[in-house]
Amino acid sequence: MATHSHDNIDWDAHLNRLREADELTAPETAELVARLLGPDDRTVLEVGSGAGGTAAAFAAALAEPGGEVVVVDTAQELLTAAADRAGTVSDRVTVHAVQADAAEDGLVGAVARAGAPTPVDLVFAAFVVHHLPDQLAGLRRLAELVRPGGRLAIVEFGLQTKVLPDDVGVGDPGLEGRLIAGREQWFQRMRAEMTGTTRLRMGWGAALAEAGLTDVRSWSYLVDRPAPLADTGRRAVLRRLELLRRHAEEFLAQADVAALDQLLDETGEHYVGNRDDVYFLTANTVHVATR
Numbered sequence: 001m002a003t004h005s006h007d008n009i010d011w012d013a014h015l016n017r018l019r020e021a022d023e024l025t026a027p028e029t030a031e032l033v034a035r036l037l038g039p040d041d042r043t044v045l046e047v048g049s050g051a052g053g054t055a056a057a058f059a060a061a062l063a064e065p066g067g068e069v070v071v072v073d074t075a076q077e078l079l080t081a082a083a084d085r086a087g088t089v090s091d092r093v094t095v096h097a098v099q100a101d102a103a104e105d106g107l108v109g110a111v112a113r114a115g116a117p118t119p120v121d122l123v124f125a126a127f128v129v130h131h132l133p134d135q136l137a138g139l140r141r142l143a144e145l146v147r148p149g150g151r152l153a154i155v156e157f158g159l160q161t162k163v164l165p166d167d168v169g170v171g172d173p174g175l176e177g178r179l180i181a182g183r184e185q186w187f188q189r190m191r192a193e194m195t196g197t198t199r200l201r202m203g204w205g206a207a208l209a210e211a212g213l214t215d216v217r218s219w220s221y222l223v224d225r226p227a228p229l230a231d232t233g234r235r236a237v238l239r240r241l242e243l244l245r246r247h248a249e250e251f252l253a254q255a256d257v258a259a260l261d262q263l264l265d266e267t268g269e270h271y272v273g274n275r276d277d278v279y280f281l282t283a284n285t286v287h288v289a290t291r
């Protein structure tokens with residue numbers, strides 16, 4: 001199986017950003033895991049587990065009476081980090097790491113060859129399916145890992161993350177809206193440039209039904225950290241603006257790039273790391289369906 005993602009992104013380079021994101025959202029992740037796990041669930045498989053914060057939350061929730069957590073990723077360093085993170089939570093939970101590509105057929109075989117359980121009670125993938133060239137085929141592949149009666153849960157974008165006041169005092173007001181619009185252009189190009197890219201001409205819930213699953217349910221949860229932020233929140237704002245800088249830069253007017261650079265300049269008067277008016281607000285949407 002190929003061990004690279006299809007989106008031209010070096011995911012291993014994102015380890016620190018993903019770790020910080022895990023730290024910020026740990027309370028919401030724990031709540032989500034508690035809501036997703038049924039009382040009889042013992043086996044969970046997470047695809048695209050990033051730095052492992054959610055896998056660790058699954059391990060913590062399964063610790064009584066014990067269970068198994070499988071982490072699957074194409075990125076080797078992320079996979080090791082996620083397995084280490086989840087593996088230290090409880091001796092009653094066995095953690096399996098499988099390097100495999102969710103965009104290729106043979107995922108079930110790769111999991112089985114690694115000695116990991118399949119099918120499992122719950123398959124989970126957060127912000128991963130939109131990185132696959134054919135998202136519907138990806139959902140079908142993930143569904144094959146679910147036991148009959150088990151669930152597939154995905155998390156995808158609900159509302160766009162906001163961190164800045166409308167007028168940051170440098171450049172023109174409305175900067176963040178333009179950054180988000182630029183990032184959206186980056187996202188569409190990222191999808192368009194994947195080999196074998198296929199449009200998903202429907203919403204996520206409809207796609208889960210189209211993939212053959214039933215009893216589809218969706219809900220959203222906020223990650224709401226108002227200003228003034230503590231350190232973890234300030235770092236999340238910085239990482240968010242750095243990501244927008246990388247993704248949106250080529251789609252922005254020069255004046256907006258210059259304004260963003262002032263916000264990111266730690267020696268300057270507008271540095272976001274020193275501002276008490278930045279915040280972190282996002283909404284993620286969960287879609288769950290039964291096999």
Ligand SMILES: C[S@@+](CC[C@H](N)C(=O)[O-])C[C@H]1O[C@@H](n2cnc3c(N)ncnc32)[C@H](O)[C@@H]1O
Pocket residue numbers: 004005006011012018021047048049050051072073074075078100101102103125126127128131132
């Ligand atoms: C945006 S990150 C999300 C990480 C984590 N789920 C979270 O919510 O923080 C995308 C993750 O999917 C993984 N990934 C990307 N393409 C993949 C593929 N084709 N097969 C398996 N994993 C993939 C990346 O390596 C990374 O861990």
